[in-house]
Amino acid sequence: MHKNADKILIVDDTPAVLQAISLLLEIHGYDVITTTSPEEALQYVNQLRVSLVIQDMNFTADTTSGEEGKTLFYQLRELNPHLPVILITAWTDLEQAIELVKAGAVDYIAKPWDDQKLVNTVQNLVALGKASADADILKKQQAQRQPAQHTAQSVGLVYASNAMQRLVDMAIQVAKSDISVLITGPNGSGKEKIAELVQANSLLADKPFIKINCGALPADLIEAELFGAEAGAYTGANKQRIGLFEAADGGTLFLDEIGNLPYSGQTKLLRVLQTGEFQRLGSVKTLRTDVRVISATNASLVEQIQTGQFREDLYYRLNVIELSLQPLNQRLDDIVPLVSHFLPDRQLSLSAEKALLAHDWAGNVRELENTCKRVGVLKPEGVIEAEDFAFVSVHTTSNTLQSNTNTAKTTHEPSKQELEEAMRIHQGVIARVAREFGMTRQALYRRLDKHGVEY
The missing domain is CATH 1.10.8.60 (Helicase, Ruva Protein; domain 3)
Known part of the structure; x- marks a missing residue:
């Protein structure tokens, strides 16, 4: 093994699992370290330059709670907050997987795992880590040849909140790699602007950047838009049509409202992402393209997966990094x-x-x-x-009532019980609780601190 190969640490209590994953990753050029001991894993991370950790959730016989794995995960985070950690476990419940990923893990792999998916995930995460580490070097090398990175304002993003600043910082960091990015958030929140920010700061900034709203086209035309069509492939196709994947070759394709892509189109999109190959409608000729895909959705793709509307394997391909916009x-x-x-x-x-x-x-x-x-x-x-x-609101009557209610409450000093109840009802969203009592957020914070209410 080359001494400069990326080091992958695998922590699992099953020797067969260690051997199988170790062999798989070594074939792809990684320097693999294995251990069955969480304590030893911490020593490796503390002493070696580990690029990524793949860890089990249980290390003691007959345990299934996952608490051992959570403890190890948080200990790894304390040692190196930027170290990517993939969780691998026999649990297959999707909701449990989401909760674990929300805790900070970069991905979740169920046993038995898909070899190709695991390799792709490792490759993408290691590449992202390298891109982050090289970002400052790249900026210094190009400082005399081009302007500094594009700011959020340069693409029309206007904000002052800490939440948006964190998102912008992440978008600029992610931009330097070529991994797929999924931008999530409600309608009208600015997902397209975030996509433009990623493109403007990417190494493909001077290459084609093509956008398509998958929700704005009839279902039977989306595939033709993406992959093109031969003359006569469908009614009205009088001449050959070049698809957006061909037009964006060498650049970036932004797929807005990806949740509206028909299932057949999802299958073809998955193939393009996996192989770079596709076919025009009505053709058997295979074409190749090299395109970075940025997608966006206001829908819950996880829910669509559960109802069979969206392919789970495509979701993991698109969602290597998620940029989530708050309302x-x-x-x-x-x-x-x-x-x-x-x-x-x-x-x-x-x-x-x-x-x-x-x-x-x-x-x-x-x-x-x-x-x-x-x-x-x-x-x-x-x-x-x-x-x-x-x-203007479709709920004018209720809004008027709420406005009157807020006005009435302005002079009312809420009790600790009322504050706790409002925080529970509004799920801790300070803006909504403040509106409930007709006061500013700063005034609400003072009341919460006064009564010792957690927020």
Whole structure:
């Protein structure tokens, strides 16, 4: 084994598992270290330059709780917070897998595992680690030849919240690798802007960047759009059609609303991601392409997997790294800067700011932009007051009632029990609890601290 090969540490209490995975990864050029002991695993990570850990969840006979694996995982995180950890276990329940990944693991592999999926996951994660480590070196090497990295503002992203800053930092970091990225978030939250930020900071920034909204085309045309079609392949196809994968060759393809891709299209997309090969509709000729795929969805692909609407293997291909956008009403610090962006050189009254922060923004940034456009037309000059926004909602009656309720509660000092109940009902979302009591978030924080309510 080459002394500079990436070191992969495998921790499992079953020697047969260690041998099988070790052989699989050694064939692909990795330097593999194996152990059945969590304590020894920690020593290896502490002393060696380990690129990735594959760890079991149980190490003692007759245990199935997974607590041993969780303990090891958090100990590994303390040693090296950036070390990628893949969990491998006999558990096959999808909900349990999601919970484990939410704890911070980068992936979940069920026993018996798929060799190719495991190898692909390892390759992608090691590549991402290298890209992160090399990012600063690359930037210094190119500093005299090109401008610094594109900022969020350069692609039209406007924000002030810590949540968005963390997301932007991750997007720029991920951009330097060629792995697939899945952007999730509700409609109108800015998923396309995040995709543009990834593209602008990628090594393919000067290559084709082609977008398609999978939810905006009839199901029977999506495959033709993606893969092309020969003349006569379907009604109305009078000449050969070049698909987006051909057009984006060497660059990036952004698949928006990927959850709306028909199952047959998912199968073909999976093949392209696995092999780089595809066929036009109506053709038996195999074509090749080299395209980075960024996808986005406002749907829960996990739920679609459970109902048989979305392929699980495609989900793992697309979701090597997930960039998750919060709804606008959970990042209130972004609202006023966005209004200033959409209505430059305009002044907001305090009542207008309060009204903006209290609104639910079910349509997210898109709704806010349209609201600002309406104000700009109807009141082109002067200070903008709360009533100038005239929020439009399909729940006008209930919103009015809620507004009246908030007004009534403004003078009410909530008790500890009321605060705890509101936090439970609103699942700890501070913005919603603050609206419930008609107070600012800062005022709510003071009450929570005063009564010793956790948040």
